[in-house]
Amino acid sequence: MISELKEDILKLLNDISSGISNSKTTSELENIRINSLGKKGSITLYLKNIKDFDIETKKEIGAYLNDIKNKINKLIQDKKNFFNKEHLKQKLKSEKIDVSLTPYEAEMGTLHPLSRTIEELCAIFADMGFSIVDGPDIESDYYNFTALNIPEEHPARQEHDTFYLQPDINGQRKVLRTHTSPVQIRTMEKIDLKNFDEIRYIIPGRTYRSDHDATHSPMFHQCEGLVLGKNMNMGHLKGCLIEFCRTYFNQDNLPVRFRPSYFPFTEPSAEVDIGCTKENDGSLVIGKGEEWLEILGSGMVHPRVLQGVGIDPRKYQGFAFGMGLERLTMLKYGIPDLRPFYDSDLRWLKHYGFIPVDNPSLHFGLNGVFS
Amino acid sequence: MKFTWKWLLDHLETDKDLSEILETLPKLGLEVASIVNLAEDLKSFISVEIVDVKRHPNADKLNVCKVFDGKNTFSVVCGAPNVKLGMKSVFANIGTFIPGLKLKLKKGKIRGEESFGMLCSEKELTLSEKHDGIIELDSSSVLGLSVTDIMHLNDPIIEIEITPNRGDCLGVRGIARDLAAAGMGNLKDLEFEVNNGEFDSIINWHVDLDEDQKYLCPKIFGRSFTNIKNVESPLWLKNRLIAVDQRPISSLVDITNYIMIDIGRPLHAYDIDKIKGKTLRITKSKKDDKFFALNGNTYELDENMLVISDEQGVDDLAGIMGGERTGVTKDTTRMFLEAAIFDPVSIANTGRKLNLNSDARYRFERGLDYNSPEIAMHYAAEMVNKICGGKFSKIVNYKLEPKNKIINFEPNIIYQLTGVKIENKLSKSILEKLGFKIVSEDNIWEIVPPTWRPDIDGVADIVEEIVRINGYEKIPSIKLSRSNYIAKPAMSTKHRQAFFASRILASRGYNEVITFSFLNKIMAKQFNGGGLALNLVNPISSELTDMRPSIIPNLLLAVQKNVNIGIQDLSFFEAGPIFKGDSPEEQIITITGIRYGYKTKKDWQKEAAQFDFYDIKLDVIKALNVIGIPKNSLKIFQDAPNYFHPGRSAVFKIGQNVIANFGEIHPEIVNNFGLNKSAIGFEIFYENIPMPKRNKISRPMLKISNLQPVTREFAFLLDEEIDSERVCQVVKSIYKDLITDVTILDIYKGEKIPKDMKSIAIKVTIQPVQETLTDTVLEEISTNLINAIVSKLSGSLREI
Numbered sequence A: 001m002i003s004e005l006k007e008d009i010l011k012l013l014n015d016i017s018s019g020i021s022n023s024k025t026t027s028e029l030e031n032i033r034i035n036s037l038g039k040k041g042s043i044t045l046y047l048k049n050i051k052d053f054d055i056e057t058k059k060e061i062g063a064y065l066n067d068i069k070n071k072i073n074k075l076i077q078d079k080k081n082f083f084n085k086e087h088l089k090q091k092l093k094s095e096k097i098d099v100s101l102t103p104y105e106a107e108m109g110t111l112h113p114l115s116r117t118i119e120e121l122c123a124i125f126a127d128m129g130f131s132i133v134d135g136p137d138i139e140s141d142y143y144n145f146t147a148l149n150i151p152e153e154h155p156a157r158q159e160h161d162t163f164y165l166q167p168d169i170n171g172q173r174k175v176l177r178t179h180t181s182p183v184q185i186r187t188m189e190k191i192d193l194k195n196f197d198e199i200r201y202i203i204p205g206r207t208y209r210s211d212h213d214a215t216h217s218p219m220f221h222q223c224e225g226l227v228l229g230k231n232m233n234m235g236h237l238k239g240c241l242i243e244f245c246r247t248y249f250n251q252d253n254l255p256v257r258f259r260p261s262y263f264p265f266t267e268p269s270a271e272v273d274i275g276c277t278k279e280n281d282g283s284l285v286i287g288k289g290e291e292w293l294e295i296l297g298s299g300m301v302h303p304r305v306l307q308g309v310g311i312d313p314r315k316y317q318g319f320a321f322g323m324g325l326e327r328l329t330m331l332k333y334g335i336p337d338l339r340p341f342y343d344s345d346l347r348w349l350k351h352y353g354f355i356p357v358d359n360p361s362l363h364f365g366l367n368g369v370f371s
Numbered sequence B: 001m002k003f004t005w006k007w008l009l010d011h012l013e014t015d016k017d018l019s020e021i022l023e024t025l026p027k028l029g030l031e032v033a034s035i036v037n038l039a040e041d042l043k044s045f046i047s048v049e050i051v052d053v054k055r056h057p058n059a060d061k062l063n064v065c066k067v068f069d070g071k072n073t074f075s076v077v078c079g080a081p082n083v084k085l086g087m088k089s090v091f092a093n094i095g096t097f098i099p100g101l102k103l104k105l106k107k108g109k110i111r112g113e114e115s116f117g118m119l120c121s122e123k124e125l126t127l128s129e130k131h132d133g134i135i136e137l138d139s140s141s142v143l144g145l146s147v148t149d150i151m152h153l154n155d156p157i158i159e160i161e162i163t164p165n166r167g168d169c170l171g172v173r174g175i176a177r178d179l180a181a182a183g184m185g186n187l188k189d190l191e192f193e194v195n196n197g198e199f200d201s202i203i204n205w206h207v208d209l210d211e212d213q214k215y216l217c218p219k220i221f222g223r224s225f226t227n228i229k230n231v232e233s234p235l236w237l238k239n240r241l242i243a244v245d246q247r248p249i250s251s252l253v254d255i256t257n258y259i260m261i262d263i264g265r266p267l268h269a270y271d272i273d274k275i276k277g278k279t280l281r282i283t284k285s286k287k288d289d290k291f292f293a294l295n296g297n298t299y300e301l302d303e304n305m306l307v308i309s310d311e312q313g314v315d316d317l318a319g320i321m322g323g324e325r326t327g328v329t330k331d332t333t334r335m336f337l338e339a340a341i342f343d344p345v346s347i348a349n350t351g352r353k354l355n356l357n358s359d360a361r362y363r364f365e366r367g368l369d370y371n372s373p374e375i376a377m378h379y380a381a382e383m384v385n386k387i388c389g390g391k392f393s394k395i396v397n398y399k400l401e402p403k404n405k406i407i408n409f410e411p412n413i414i415y416q417l418t419g420v421k422i423e424n425k426l427s428k429s430i431l432e433k434l435g436f437k438i439v440s441e442d443n444i445w446e447i448v449p450p451t452w453r454p455d456i457d458g459v460a461d462i463v464e465e466i467v468r469i470n471g472y473e474k475i476p477s478i479k480l481s482r483s484n485y486i487a488k489p490a491m492s493t494k495h496r497q498a499f500f501a502s503r504i505l506a507s508r509g510y511n512e513v514i515t516f517s518f519l520n521k522i523m524a525k526q527f528n529g530g531g532l533a534l535n536l537v538n539p540i541s542s543e544l545t546d547m548r549p550s551i552i553p554n555l556l557l558a559v560q561k562n563v564n565i566g567i568q569d570l571s572f573f574e575a576g577p578i579f580k581g582d583s584p585e586e587q588i589i590t591i592t593g594i595r596y597g598y599k600t601k602k603d604w605q606k607e608a609a610q611f612d613f614y615d616i617k618l619d620v621i622k623a624l625n626v627i628g629i630p631k632n633s634l635k636i637f638q639d640a641p642n643y644f645h646p647g648r649s650a651v652f653k654i655g656q657n658v659i660a661n662f663g664e665i666h667p668e669i670v671n672n673f674g675l676n677k678s679a680i681g682f683e684i685f686y687e688n689i690p691m692p693k694r695n696k697i698s699r700p701m702l703k704i705s706n707l708q709p710v711t712r713e714f715a716f717l718l719d720e721e722i723d724s725e726r727v728c729q730v731v732k733s734i735y736k737d738l739i740t741d742v743t744i745l746d747i748y749k750g751e752k753i754p755k756d757m758k759s760i761a762i763k764v765t766i767q768p769v770q771e772t773l774t775d776t777v778l779e780e781i782s783t784n785l786i787n788a789i790v791s792k793l794s795g796s797l798r799e800i
Helices: A002-022 A026-037 A042-052 A055-094 A113-127 A182-189 A234-248 A303-308 A325-333 A346-352 B005-011 B018-027 B038-042 B172-181 B211-216 B235-243 B251-263 B344-354 B359-366 B372-388 B412-418 B424-433 B459-470 B493-507 B521-526 B552-564 B613-626 B667-672 B724-734 B775-793
Strands: A199-208 A219-229 A256-263 A266-278 A284-286 A291-301 A317-324 B002-004 B031-036 B045-055 B063-068 B073-078 B088-093 B108-110 B113-115 B117-119 B157-161 B204-207 B219-226 B268-271 B279-284 B290-292 B298-300 B306-309 B314-317 B335-341 B396-399 B407-409 B437-441 B445-448 B570-579 B587-596 B598-600 B635-637 B644-654 B657-665 B679-684 B710-719 B739-748 B757-766
Touching (some): A002 A026, A002 A042, A113 A199, A113 A325, A219 A325, A234 A291, A234 A317, A256 A291, A256 B018, A266 A317, A266 B459, A291 A325, B002 B005, B002 B235, B005 B172, B018 B157, B063 B117, B073 B113, B235 B251, B251 B359, B251 B372, B290 B314, B306 B344, B344 B359, B407 B459, B424 B459, B493 B570, B493 B587, B521 B552, B552 B587, B552 B679, B587 B613, B724 B739, B724 B775
Parallel strands (some): B204 B279
Antiparallel strands (some): A256 A266, A266 A284, B045 B063, B045 B088, B219 B335, B219 B396, B268 B335, B279 B306, B306 B314, B407 B445, B644 B657, B739 B757
């Protein structure tokens, strides 16, 4: 009797499981579940009927039916999972898009190569303890010349091609600063000698000379440097500027030459040359070769300049230097021509400019690798 | 300053070769600008004799010549008028590069006659500008030799840059002296015979200056020459002058020029027969004095210019240029020669006022050797005598006793100032070779600089002389380490603000430009500038006359330039100065930007859209946010300057300070730049931003709520003139702690609501702080919120 019953149930199970495996939709599957395990389902009916059997049979068939019920549940669940996966597959397939398309978005802008150079200079000199100061573009004759030991009749004045503004009611005419050096005077005037130990400044900025041709622009940029202390000597000047040149041009062994020169506001004075080679096409390769290229002027601050701002040259001494930023930029980044610096040609700006996320610093590097 | 190698060797006895000298010059501060060796260019030009001259069959002005170089005969077509049989000249064979024509000679037919080379003029050899005939060589010239040997051209020309302090190196002798001091040989003695002359000078000096003005002419020497012939100078002299760009004129002029280059001593030669009277008067010009100079120009003199006059009037501008009237000519037989010392400042001022430059002025301004007039008198006399014959007189002179300049020098200063240790013995030897006299030799040296170094006037100058000759390469390189223990920021807050704002703008699509600080007057005025104080006296062009009052016009120009080359969509910014006046406080650093054209292009995804006011407003807010201004602290006003569109521009202020102007640029202005779309711009005055107060590095404790925020939406009917942002402000103000955000969802004007009204829909975010808000509380908030809009903005809740 039990075995007959089991046989019937097993047959039923086989029918149900082949129904499950043949089912094509979730609703079909749901029908099978209702027909087998639902309130009036075939398996449920067997479960209801076993109450008429003796206790032994009831026990055995009951357990057997429960087992069967679990099996069916599992088969249905597996099939459901299968349907879900299939469904998702279909859905994803239908959601396919054309990845070859790219929507339009305005490009990121660029920073001007001159700003870049100024920031590189700041990074290099900051490491040597310098800070940045500014001064006005419109200067009095006094700051631009006289205080720098360039009196009116001085031959050096003729080399400056100065722009003059209209004279005021007293006949005084201001000038557009011809160099960043007047800021030396302005910063030294502010020194409180009672609490003075040392200053180290760099002064990048706009400068002006009335000259306009392929290699001169009426407006250009310089960076001035000023170090003043008790024991700052020409050896420090040399160390500071060699470190600058080598760091800026990223060459450990860049040849740097100091050559006697003359500036009215420094004594002794030195021009600084770096080693380079001139290629046949006229371009310059920095760092090796026979030729020397002048890149900056420097010297020990002239005692008369110090006296002029009330500093005793026997107690304090220091050095100053100045360099043309366009030239430095052109040399480092291979920019052949000066004039486009101020021409705002978008093609030039994008080609020679720098991306804004590339902050020049000693630890990121100073060479604009991703730009 | 140009000189030749052989000229240098007249003064320098040396076993060094040219390349060693060229290497040494820059180490002394004498920068080599160029080195030219004519011999290299001209070595294949040879001497020939013209052995046959026949008229060209097809051309009247041409001849067919046969020339003989000692071995071969060549047929040459020649157009020179001076060609004649038996003449010796300079010949260039086929294949020779002709420097004056910048071409390589090819075999060719000239009007049907074959020519196998060329007979050359001085111009073709770059010897001079002379081109009226071929060169005629001396009849004794050997045939077939290179002209560089025959014409003594085998002498490299060296050009060096002389810094303004080194007047002494504006003569070859000064350069030789520096080289000798640097161990490059020995300075030869200047060879001349001292001859005091046979007769009294025909012309005399009269220094007609007040006692306190005598310093203007501390020294003047002269002597007369008679029976001289002002012939053409000898070839060697002409060649030297040509080499250094001095045009040979006549021997008297050439000799004065030669001595100027040779020992740096300008001289002036008068024709005695043209001087009115017997006295030359050194005096100051009077107003309206006229002076007809040797260069052919007439100058109207000012008061107080130092001049030399005869009885007729001014005919020499002391130290700058002689006069045409009394100058020497080819017919001169009696000459008066002047060598003086004049005050450099006076010369510089006069030269500058008259805008008159000369080789003499150049040297006088830089200071001359106080002893040079005596030397020049003898040196020149000997040379004139050799070349022009005749006799010369005794010297007439006037001189003040020079003040002896003594500099007290502690040798230790060399180390203190330069970090290089130099033995005292070496320092002294260097100074002595340069002509310095060391008077006493204790711990303090009393140093007298040589008369040819008027630039030396202090201890630092002497240090430079010693260190320069010793070699700058011997100065140690000392690492400049930070003096502070910790690194300090190099940038001030203001610099950082510009740095950060620039980066934000560039990452939002702006390209940084740098434009000129000046522009034309029309633009300056359009942007409320163009005042007299900011107008340039000497602009380089009429487009660059005024300091800019705003960067916007510069950026509009930038847009215009790019539009003209076909680039249509542009965003530029510049961080730079603008000028409200000529004092330092009136120079303001701004960050100014312009956007022009389309921000999005039409594509498969979206429609094209042009930049508008709101794009710029966001740019400004984002830039201000990164430089320390929270969004809420800005107040918006509608009083932007007149170069903005009155209805589409605004101003952000903090208190009274304008932080930014922004909006559409006035269409009229944009139109003036030839631009047909609207340009939107901003100016950020970040210097007006108050410095951030926070001086603690650590930040206040973060307070966050774990309770869910609740949102409620409302729509109000309002007068359309009310700023929409006011609704948000009012809503926020009633529950400052609870209401964290108010967003405008929609603004509607149209048929569904009354005229002159607008509907504003907002979403309010309420963030419970301590406990979840009950419905009752939320209801209360809503009611208060609606009441506030009703009472403060006369609005009403709109039923949706």
